[in-house]
Amino acid sequence: AIIDTRCFQFDFVFEANDSQECVYQSCAFPIVDKLFEGYNCTILAYGQTGSGKTYTMGSEETVQDLVRPTAGIIPRMVQDIFRNIERSSEFCFRLSCSMLEIYNENVRDLLGRRDALQIREDVQQGIFIKNLTEIPVQSLKDTLICLEEGCRNRSQAQTAMNLKSSRSHAIFILNLNKTAADESTSVKARLNLVDLAGSERLKKTLAEGDRLKEGIKINEGLLALGNVIAALIDHSSTKAHIPYRDSKLTRLLQGTINYETSLTI
Template sequence: MKEEVKGIPVRVALRCRPLVSKEIKEGCQTCLSFVPGEPQVVVGNDKSFTYDFVFDPSTEQEEVFNTAVAPLIKGVFKGYNATVLAYGQTGSGKTYSMGGAYTAEQEHDSAIGVIPRVIQLLFKEINKKSDFEFTLKVSYLEIYNEEILDLLCSSREKATQINIREDPKEGIKIVGLTEKTVLVASDTVSCLEQGNNSRTVASTAMNSQSSRSHAIFTISIEQRKKNDKNSSFRSKLHLVDLAGSERQKKTKAEGDRLREGININRGLLCLGNVISALGDDKKGNFVPYRDSKLTRLLQDSLGGNSHTLMIACVSPADSNLEETLNTLRYADRARKIKNKPIINHHHHHHH
């Protein structure tokens, strides 16, 4: 008997960073205001948007994590998949929020982002659950120019053997991607650092690549009750830092640059189409997951088997008003998506 799965909406946290010195020097004004005690933001003096959480520029990393992200992580221990997705224009604070530039020196820094905090919390919870055995595996990939790059594999030529498959039991699987087994928090952080370095190396060669690629850090968790060997849970946790969502300016890009621009935006364009299709009330609506690698990889996260949080990042500067409005509308549509998270029981059959 299939359990009837209730739809659970994608949750959206809006995060607004402070004005930066460049914006202040250029005389920018703040075009967003926040309603105290309400998860609401007002654009200019009229348009207002409501989300599940709204974090104004004074909000610290820890509060963002404790309020919006930690509850999702607790669900992972019950056997649910979870996804945290950072969306917004370049320079709006996605990588800062996610911790996509983390290095070990920052360990005790209050400014560390979501991914290092997730790692700390996971191992804290694991240490409490002494009646369970855990197996954790980590992978880290980047989608750049519609190619999947394995950030935990030093040889770049491996990219060609990476394939996306759909498994009826386990959902989307990526074949050929490095998966590292991790035993403690510090191993896991090392994988994050190593991957961030691979991203950075590429970025100096390719003009700030991080803003033009999507990065997905995935932790797969299997937990088995020690005295009950044949029943276990499997869950996947995706932590995603998306490419900058700004509209392609009408520049005179030619050849490779133009193709690159089209490809970078392809993932986000398809993501927008998927979000629109899923948020639409029409039954049996076709959802174009297969149009890009990004939407394929996020197929379980959007409209599928996952508890999902989108952190929509914006700049408060009036010079970014148009991009900020685009992000606010996009995040608003994402809230209409109903996911169908189920507990991932995993039964071992002994022959």
């Protein structure tokens, strides 16, 4: 019997048989142009554990997987970024990547030493991670090698709902520097590709000990993210308080989730 009904509004709903290419063209491809125009952009994969976030993002793609029709958003997006770079003769480009995870409210570098890192802020850089590894990349292959390494270092564990559950929020970061050939203008932009840990009801996961602690921290971060997004879409006042400091996740994304940036969920 139907106990209750609820209505939800979406910009778009994909069908079960829609391809990875279809999802990419609809959700991510338009972001490439915004990045080259100088906008900071974020793509978030959100959903219950085991719902296909990592598959959709392509967070575990390898260099060998690139030609597969099932390749996810990240490799497709990187490929189009380099295509744009190759087509432009009026500008010089530098592209670099970093990858981090937020595990139990600690920020870890997935491409370097995994000591807990500190979030900092200054006038020039805005929000940044002190001592986060940043690797220059000159090709799609270079970038996917970094992605592979980062994914190998990501925290995972088995739960009752997922045999290989991501226990952290992972962020793959691309920094684009665009300079005119005559050096008259320069633009910097950042792309955050975020594979969130799965939202889950702790009772269903049968978690205890470390798994229980991880689940609590995951849900706290997701709640904080939801509160930030809710505050941003409340058009009653652009001066309303946005609770970025409620979690490491929202604090990290502060520079790329605001009124002047592009966000896709």
